[in-house]
Amino acid sequence: MKKSLIRGRRGLAAVALLGAGALTLTACSGSSEPDSSDSADGGGASTSTEFTYLGQTQNTTIVGTLEALEADQCAAAAEGTPLVPDAIDGTTWDQQLQVYAANDALANMSMAAGTPSLMQDFISAGKVLNLTEAFAELGIEGKILPAAEATLKQLYNSDDLYALPTEYNIEGFWYNKQLLEDNGVEPPATWDDLVAAAETLDAAGVQPFVAAGSDGWPVTRLVGNYIFRSLGADALQKVADGEASLTDAEYVEAADAVAALGEAGYFGAAAGSVDYNTAMNQFLTGGGAFFYMGSWALGNFNDEEQNQIGADNIGYLPFPEVEGGAGSIDEVPANAGIPVMFTTANYTDDIGEWLTCVTESYGDVALAEFGQVTGFEVTEIPADQSELTTLVQDTIAAASGSVLWFEAAFTSEGTTVSQTNGGGLASGNLSGQEFMELVQAANGG
Missing domain, CATH: 3.40.190.10 (Periplasmic binding protein-like II)
Structure with a gap:
């Protein structure tokens, strides 16, 4: 076949x-x-x-x-x-x-x-x-x-x-182990640790984050995950139900945190113009340390022709905790x-x-x-299965819960506006407040 x-x-x-x-x-x-x-x-x-x-x-x-x-x-x-x-x-x-x-x-x-x-x-x-x-x-x-x-x-x-899950993807930060090790950076467990790691890498001339800014969603995922970690797994459903607004201060905090990374240049030059394939290639050729992506990228990671840094040089870490937040690092960002x-x-x-x-x-x-x-039960593991694939399966099996993505409960217009403007956060051209005002308005106010 x-x-x-x-x-x-x-x-x-x-x-x-x-x-x-x-x-x-x-x-x-x-x-x-x-x-x-x-x-x-x-x-x-x-x-x-x-x-x-x-x-x-x-x-x-x-x-x-x-x-x-x-x-x-x-x-x-x-x-x-x-x-x-x-x-x-x-x-x-x-x-x-x-x-x-x-x-x-x-x-x-x-x-x-x-x-x-x-x-x-x-x-x-x-x-x-x-x-x-x-x-x-x-x-x-x-x-x-x-x-x-x-x-x-x-x-x-x-x-x-x-519905049946013909795919099940976890999301998180994939990272270049060698780049972190060479610069004395430990895989971060909290958002503050992640920011500190980015500062260290940037000072050493290493681009901290790779992201497809022109697609928008890899950047807005960071906003949503920060909200889940800081406010809890039901925070965005509250927005959909009209119980909260994206322009509330505690929600804007999340967009501001991501915008601060963009303002510092941690996504690289012209981050808003980088598309999916370019970002994938950049990470797999050693052009950045952290790459937020879903496990559907395993096909790219396991392809020796594409992956110039080596599959054994790629690590995975869940989206970090926000200190003092109501969410849990055990709640894995996921989609079916x-x-x-x-x-x-x-x-x-x-x-x-x-x-x-x-x-x-x-x-x-x-x-x-x-x-x-x-997302189906698997009874037969292929003999040649990669360690990264096994890591994903083990993470799914061990997950105590999951959270969806930023736009999952948005209107279609809200989704479009969010993803269209996500690159503005990565490039530092849009503040968190401005971004959340645009998306909230597109979701009906």
């Missing part, structure tokens, strides 16, 4: 900027409950005679894993109910999902909506299968890693699980990458058999075939 390293998250990142649209999901015709008439010889979509999957053309890892499962672990489920995959461009993903949902035409399984609020609309309208209930009926509880399940529940503000959902329409026992097989075997196959760390 061809092993693709195409990153589906770029399509997802674009989708996350799209609005929820104006279609009314609850006003469409047709039932959102499983249709018992759709059997092997029945009418309708006849979903018991095929298992449909819809993904984005930018991502081939999910469909590749499903095809591998169909040929092996899920062969029994595929007998009489073969996999029928399809893909559409990710740039209009959310809009097209809404059209399908309004016509009860969602695939049996598909990549979830890119905008969390739209996914919540699907859940409220009964379009998405409650996996907590389905797992209990199928007897397959416990196959999703607790940290991944908690992340997805946070993402959709739900007590139950409505590209979640997938199952639709309630045309859900039959045959689709349940596929759901069972995917839940039980996806993690092993995705890891073996694509090197993809997922």
Whole structure:
């Protein structure tokens, strides 16, 4: 099987900027409950005679894993109910999902909506299968890693699980061990330690931080994580619920702390113009000490051609504590990458058999075939697995909790404004107060 390293998250990142649209999901015709008439010889979509999957053309890892499962672990489920995959461009993903949902035409399984609020609309309208209930009926509880399940529940503000984690990424600071050692810097455990380390490195002529300022989100992640460490894991949900504002002094403190790093030049010259690929290359060729990034970068780190500093020279540290803060360093910044959902329409026992097989075997196959760390339980570790991949798996397994990213509960406009202006913090061209005022206004005041 061809092993693709195409990153589906770029399509997802674009989708996350799209609005929820104006279609009314609850006003469409047709039932959102499983249709018992759709059997092997029945009418309708006849979903018991095929298992449909819809993904984005930018991502081939999910469909590749499903095809591998169909040929092996899920062969029994595929007998009489073969996999029928399809893909559409990710740039209009959310809009097209809404059209399908309004016509009860969602695939049996598909990549979830890119905008969390739209996914919540699907859940409220009964379009998405409650996996907590389905797992209990199928007897397959416990196959999703607790940290991944908690992340997805946070993402959709739900007590139950409505999506599967085909990826599970932890985030934090990856660092060049040699650069720290050469300059007498210990991996920092607190924000003050991190600032002190940056001062030492900068004085020695080493760029402290590498970041894709033009993309914005690697910088805004720092703002969000500072808030979680200082105010607690529910701090940004309070903003979404209208109980707090990003312009409150304790929230502005976080943006100011990141802006201070930019003002000091710790992100390097023209930080706001550095894109994702340039930042990745800069870190992997020794151009900076600390690199805030998600574990999806393991593919780059483990590629000897790209990684000129060596995989054994890369360390990982969680986002540091803010001294006196309400948050915990054990709460790992995380995301579920590209979640997938199952639709309630045309859900039959045959689709349940596929759901069972995917839940039980996806993690092993995705890891073996694509090197993809997922939020599924893994029972077989590849013999050639890298130490960095093992480190990520161990960190996920040991996590006592997780926190989402800065924009996770924002409106689509708020997300756009935040990420558009994140580079201004890294370049020192925007104060924390100015940044938070812009984002708060875009989120509706």
